[in-house]
Structure formats: C-alpha cells, structure tokens
Amino acid sequence: MAYWQWGDADADHTVLCVHGLTRQGRDFDVLAQTLVQRAGGALRVVCPDVVGRGKSDWLADPMGYQIPHYAGDLLALLAELKPKTLDWVGTSMGGLIGMVACSLAPSVGAPVRRLVLNDVGPTIEWSALQRIGQYLGKSGLFTSEQQAADAMWAIASSFGPHTSDQWLALSKPMLKRISNTVQGALQEAVYALHYDPAIALPFGQVTPEGAVQGQALMWQAYDAITAQTLLIRGADSDLLSSATALQMTQRGPKARLVEFAGVGHAPTLVADDQTQAVSEFLLAPAAG
Numbered sequence: 608m609a610y611w612q613w614g615d616a617d618a619d620h621t622v623l624c625v626h627g628l629t630r631q632g633r634d635f636d637v638l639a640q641t642l643v644q645r646a647g648g649a650l651r652v653v654c655p656d657v658v659g660r661g662k663s664d665w666l667a668d669p670m671g672y673q674i675p676h677y678a679g680d681l682l683a684l685l686a687e688l689k690p691k692t693l694d695w696v697g698t699s700m701g702g703l704i705g706m707v708a709c710s711l712a713p714s715v716g717a718p719v720r721r722l723v724l725n726d727v728g729p730t731i732e733w734s735a736l737q738r739i740g741q742y743l744g745k746s747g748l749f750t751s752e753q754q755a756a757d758a759m760w761a762i763a764s765s766f767g768p769h770t771s772d773q774w775l776a777l778s779k780p781m782l783k784r785i786s787n788t789v790q791g792a793l794q795e796a797v798y799a800l801h802y803d804p805a806i807a808l809p810f811g812q813v814t815p816e817g818a819v820q821g822q823a824l825m826w827q828a829y830d831a832i833t834a835q836t837l838l839i840r841g842a843d844s845d846l847l848s849s850a851t852a853l854q855m856t857q858r859g860p861k862a863r864l865v866e867f868a869g870v871g872h873a874p875t876l877v878a879d880d881q882t883q884a885v886s887e888f889l890l891a892p893a894a895g
Contacts (some may be wrong), residue, residue: 608655608656608657608658608660608663608664608680609632609656609661609663609718610632610653610655610656610684610685611632611633611635611636611639611644611653611654611655611656612651612652612653612654613639613640613643613651613652614619614639614642614646614649614650614651614652614684614860615649615651615653615858616649617651617832618649618650618651618652618778619690619691619692620646620649620650620690620694621650621651621652621688621690621691621692621693621694622639622642622650622651622652622653622655622691622692622695622696622889623637623652623653623654623655623681623684623685623694623695623696624652624653624654624695624696624697624701625655625657625681625695625696625697625698625700625701625702625704625705626637626654626656626657626660626698626699626700626701627698627699627700627701627873628699628700628739628743628806628810629660629743629800629802629806630660630698631656631657631660631661631662631780631781631801631802632654632655632656632661633654633661633780634653634654634698634777634780634875634876635876636652636654636694636696636776637876637877637882637892638652638696638876638877638882638885638886639652639654640701641882641886642885642889642890643749645886645890646686646890650831651688651690653684653688655681655684655699656678656703657680657681657700658671658672658676658677659672659802659803659804659805659806659808660733660744660801660803660884661780661802662757664806665803666803666805669803669805669806669808670808670809672803672805672806672808672809673809673812674700674703674704674707675707677700677704678707678708678711680703681704682708682711683866684863685699685717687785689714690717691717692720693717693718693719693720694719694720694722694723694889695708695719695721695723695834696710696723696725696876696885696889697722697723697724697725697727697867698725698726698727698873698874698876699726699727699846699873700724701725701728701870702723702724702725702726702727702728702824703727705719705722705724706729706750706829706832707826708725708819708827709722709828709831709832709833709834710831710832711827712750713818718833718834719834720834720835721834721835721836721837721888722832722834722835722836722837722877722891723836723837723839723861723888723889724836724837724838724839724847724855724862725839725873725874725876726839726840726841726844726847726872726874727836727846727847728825728827728829728851728852728854728855729772729822729825729826729828729829729851730822730847730849730851730854731810731818731822731826731846731847732845732846732847733815733818733894734809734845735845735846736813736818738845739810740807740810740811742762742808743806743810743811744804744805744806744807744808745804745807746799746800746802746804747799748785748797748798748799749782749797749798749799750797751798752775752778752782752798753775753796754798755778755781755782755800756774756775756778756779759778759781759785760778764855765841765843765844765845765872765873766867766870766871766872766873766874767867767870767871767877767878768869768870768877768878769875769877773877777845777877780801781800781801782798782799782800782801783798783799783800783801784797784798785797785798785799787799804880817825829855829858829859829860830858830859831859832859832860833860834860835860835888836855836859836860836861836862836863837862837863837884837885837888838852838855838856838862838863838865839863839865839866839867839874839876839881839884839885840852840864840866840867841866841867841870841871841872841873841874842866842867842868842869842870843869843870843871844870844871844872844873845871845872846872846873847872852864852866863888867880867881
C-alpha cells in the first residue's frame with residue numbers, strides 16, 4: 608500500500624487522511640499543506656492510496672475490496688507509523704473505515720484523538736449508492752488529461768464549485784498513462800482511471816436488505832467512538848441526509864456539524880472555508 612507523506616516524519620502528531628471510494632491520497636494535497644503550515648511544521652500528514660487505487664497494488668480477489676479489509680490495511684500502516692497522537696480525516700469511504708478503525712486503533716498504538724467525517728455517516732442513502740453504481744468501474748480511456756478531467760466533472764459536479772485549475776489538479780492524480788496498442792502497433796499513449804475496475808464487484812452485490820444490516824453495524828461502531836468528532840456535510844448531499852447528520856450530533860460522540868452551502872457529496876477540502884474548518888478542529892489546543 609502506497610502513501611503520501613507531508614511535514615515532519617518524526618513529529619509526534621500524525622493526521623491520517625483517507626479518501627473516498629474511487630479516489631486516492633493526492634486528494635488531500637491542499638489540506639495536508641495547509642495543516643503542516645498552520646502547525647508550524649510540527650506535524651506529519653499521511654495520505655494512503657487504499658488498496659486497488661492510486662499507486663497501491665490491486666487485489667487478486669476483488670471481494671477483498673470491502674471496509675473490514677481496508678481497516679485492517681490501515682491499522683497495519685499505523686503499526687508501522689507508530690504515531691503518539693493520532694487524528695483521522697475520512698472522506699466518504701474513508702470515514703466509514705475511520706469509524707471501524709476507531710474501535711481498533713488502540714490495539715496498534717495510539718487511539719484516534721480527533722475524527723473528521725467528511726459527508727458520511729452510518730446510514731447511507733440507497734439512492735446515492737445506486738447513483739454511484741451507475742459509473743463505478745466504467746472508466747473508459749481518454750486522449751488527454753483535460754478530456755479525462757471533463758469526463759470526471761460530469762459525474763462529480765456535486766463536489767461543488769472549483770476553478771478549472773483546482774479541478775485539473777484534483778484530476779491528474781486520478782489518471783495513469785498507458786500504452787495503447789492497436790493491431791500490434793503502438794499508438795499514442797492514452798489515459799485511464801487509476802483504480803481497479805473490480806472494486807465495483809462487491810459494491811454491486813449490496814442489496815437494500817444488506818445495506819440496512821450494514822447500517823446497524825455502523826451505528827454500533829459510531830456509538831462506541833470516543834474521539835472528538837467533526838462532521839462535515841455538503842448541504843446538498845444525496846449520500847448523507849440531514850436527518851442522519853442530526854442523529855450523529857445527538858448520539859455516540861455527538862459530532863459537531865459543519866455544513867457547506869452549494870456543495871453535495873462530497874466536499875473536496877480544497878476551498879479555504881473547508882480547510883479552515885478542518886484545520887481549526889484538528890489543531891485546536893486540547894481542552895483544559
């Protein structure tokens with residue numbers, strides 16, 4: 608499993624940033640640099656590529672592309688990093704992994720001190736899962752980075768307003784350059800999305816009944832969280848309902864809720880107001 612690291616590798620304080628279903632660790636470039644700068648450099652930010660994505664290996668058995676497997680991988684990473692103080696930022700899938708890992712992290716060292724859940728909760732709207740299933744694993748090929756960025760924007764405009772430069776910066780790490788051979792002749796290089804299309808297989812086997820069972824387990828995990836928790840929600844999110852977000856402020860760790868207008872699923876943590884909300888939460892002094 609590959610990961611990207613920012614700041615001081617010897618810092619006592621580590622922030623682990625875990626991406627969403629089809630994304631990768633470079634999503635957090637802006638947030639990581641912001642955190643390190645505001646911490647005066649005395650911080651390590653680690654942004655893994657979850658297995659099957661980015662620079663990490665693909666699994667031989669695609670049924671391993673599920674939350675319990677991912678949680679085990681990240682706990683193995685934490686056992687290597689040995690953080691003294693650990694915070695977790697999880698976008699969508701990364702937040703689900705974080706909820707599971709919160710109950711297990713003390714077994715490999717530091718417990719999760721502060722947890723940021725970015726537009727995700729124990730209950731995920733079925734209509735959002737159906738929407739994601741329509742494009743998951745159907746990446747296609749692109750003749751340029753810009754063409755790929757435009758295609759990704761067509762399915763990710765719910766991420767909210769971005770400048771063209773911001774979106775291209777988010778899009779480039781989503782691509783891998785491959786050689787295109789036609790009838791034995793090497794053609795001009797083309798681009799494909801970075802992730803293993805087989806991540807769609809276990810995702811596609813989820814049923815409404817199975818989703819409800821999974822939600823019950825995730826609520827148990829959420830209710831057991833002791834970390835201070837910040838819940839970020841895109842005000843137009845179709846994945847995290849306002850009702851679920853409200854519940855999350857009233858039970859378990861009683862998350863503090865911050866919503867961003869004009870954004871759906873999920874905030875990219877690139878805009879200044881979003882990075883500020885996360886930075887202030889993670890870098891605030893401990894309560895006396």
